[in-house]
Amino acid sequence: MKTCHSEYGQIDRVILKPADSAFKNQMKINNEWKELNYLSPVIFEDSLEEYRNFMDFFQVQGSQILALPPSETSLDSIYCRDTSLATDYGMIFCTMGKKARLPEPKAIQEFCEEKGIPVLGQITSPGTCEGGDMCWLDEKTLAIGHTYRTNLEGIRQIKSLLEPKGIEVLTVELPHYKGPTDVFHLMSIISPLDKDLAMVYSALMPIYFREELLKRGxxxxxxxxxxxxxxxxxxxxxAPRKCLIVKGNPISTKRLREVGCEVIEYEGQEISQKGCGGPTCLTRPLERII
Incomplete structure (x- = not known):
């Protein structure tokens, strides 16, 4: 069965923003990286090679890749998950909590409409939300983080779109952590890898949410x-228990393999580490097979 309401099924269709389309050139990188809170400037030519290798993982397994073209957006547009939520009823486009990223949802909406991808709705100001704060726990349950990037009005609007469709929306209150300038989403602390398996960082997870995950098996x-x-x-x-992780996390990789996961490490110094965006951030899965 194909569904948009999964974080673990085999990826059938996915939106990606290639490095050349997002970063464009070294001059753009040099002009933007500090303001966007990157750890250091991306090396443009190296990012192209890293991204080509990253795309190969999807091509090898036969996923249909929809590549976003260049647009008048920041370097952060490479992290295309944050612009939207894919649902079985159509796309929901976000209003970004990070001001520098405000043009991104419009760009991806125009792309989706051009490709004939159905649209369910748009989160409007003063509501904000980002895709990294939304995580499908199962086909009928969406968890959404209340963070500096996703506010209560944004959550209310998501609920108004999905609850009439029979979707349960769980609000997860997340801590201040490093403050408004940091990239801290719900999916910073949870990555579902199968219907009953998730990678988590419990130290920053609310007790009630962690207990909810355990209750759900x-x-x-x-x-x-x-x-x-x-x-x-x-x-x-x-795909279920087949996962991508950025190189440099040997303990996490070992723990995943110990529970039966096939773990693929990718080189992400330029496309992931410097902008603090991992493989979930780099992808906007549309449909998965479960």
Whole structure:
């Protein structure tokens, strides 16, 4: 069965924003990286090679890739998950909580409409939400983080679109952590890898949400503290228990393999580490097969 309401099924269709379309050139990178809070400037030519290798994982398994073209957006547009939520009823386009990213949802909406992808709705100001704060726990349950990027009005609008369709929307209150300038989403602390398996960082997870996951039958694989900042918890399921993780997280990788996951490491110094966006951030899955 194909559905948009999964984080773990085999990816059938996915939207990607290639590095050349997002970064464009070294001059753009040099002009923007500090304001966007990147750790250091991306090396443009190296990012192209990293992204080509990243795309190969989807091509090899036969996923249909819809590549976003260049647009008048920031470097952050490479992290295309944040612009939208894919549902079985159509796309929901976000209003970004990070001001520099405000043009991105319009660009992806125009792209989706051109491709004939159905649209369910648009989150409007003063509501804000970002795709990294939304995580399908199962086909009928969406968890959404209340963060500096996703506010209560944004959550209310998401609920108004999905609850009439029979979708349960769970609000997850997340902590201040490093404050408004940091990239801290719900999916910074949970990555579902199968219907009953998730990589988590419990240290920043509300007790009620962690207990809800256990009640729903999830086995939790803990990301170690020393690998949280290197995105050891940001793991993308290509298919059930087959996942992508950025290189440099050996403990997380070992723990995933111990529970039966096929783990593929990719080189992401330029496309992931410097902008603090892992494989889930780099992808907007549309449909998965479960």
């Amino acid at each position: 999830f086995q939790l694989v803990e990301c170690p503290e020393e690998e949280f900042e290197s995105m050891g918890c940001n793991v993308l399921a290509l």
